[in-house]
Structure formats: C-alpha cells, structure tokens
Amino acid sequence: MSYLLLIMEPHGQRAGRNAEEGTRAYESMLEFAADLKSRGILRATESLKTGGVRVATQDGKRVRIDGPFAETKELVAGYTLIQTRTRDEALEWTRRFPNPSADGGAAEIEVRQLYELDDFGPSESIERFREIGVGNGL
Numbered sequence: 001m002s003y004l005l006l007i008m009e010p011h012g013q014r015a016g017r018n019a020e021e022g023t024r025a026y027e028s029m030l031e032f033a034a035d036l037k038s039r040g041i042l043r044a045t046e047s048l049k050t051g052g053v054r055v056a057t058q059d060g061k062r063v064r065i066d067g068p069f070a071e072t073k074e075l076v077a078g079y080t081l082i083q084t085r086t087r088d089e090a091l092e093w094t095r096r097f098p099n100p101s102a103d104g105g106a107a108e109i110e111v112r113q114l115y116e117l118d119d120f121g122p123s124e125s126i127e128r129f130r131e132i133g134v135g136n137g138l
Helices: 019-038 087-096 124-132
Strands: 002-010 042-047 053-058 061-066 074-083 108-113
Touching: 002 087, 019 042, 019 074, 087 108
Parallel strands: none
Antiparallel strands: 002 074, 002 108, 042 074, 053 061
C-alpha cells in the first residue's frame, strides 16, 4: 500500500526561519529519509516552494490563479511517498517523522492512501493505465 505524507506548516513559517534552523530541519529529515530508503519504504520525497499557481475550472473554463493565496492558513511544504504493508505501519512511520518546523513549532502531516489499480474493477481504461505503467506503485 502506498501512502502520501503531506507535510503541512503554517503559512509564512519559513520566512521566519534562519539558515541554521533550516539546516537542522533538513538534516533531521535527511536522516529519516535515509532510514526509510534503507528499509525499502521510501518511494519519493521533496520539499515544495511557496507561492504556486492554481488552475481552476469555473463555468467550464480553465482559470489561472497566482499565489500566494491570502486565504491559506497553512501550506503543503513538501511530501513523502512511502510504501508499507499496512495503514498502521504508515502511521507509525509518520509518528517518527521529524518535526518539519525548524523551531519545533506547529506542523502537521496528513496521511493519504493512494488508490491502486486493483482497487478499481476491471475495465479497458484500467488495463491501459497498466500498459503505460501508471498507478499501482510504479
């Protein structure tokens, strides 16, 4: 089973971080990622820049909305994709995840299970996804 760990932090928190705090935070996350990798659990991990762009559909048309988004109280600061045998195992790894907030402040990690192709009934579309190698834990 694959799980996406969405690393959430309060909006603007990174702006108040000094270089030493940032280095400490990244070093602890690097150690954790190396442990996940050595156990064959880590599939991907990345830190995300702030201020992205949203593409929304409104009245059947695509609309570009540039960030930062004033209404956002927290942002997705990064993600880690892991593969575990059970949900409980994914939650245990999440509890061990270092606090992404360099100063030990507020942060959350949202755990979301990915659909796998076997979760869907057989269909031509699902078989086409298999053929092109999309989904089901590449």
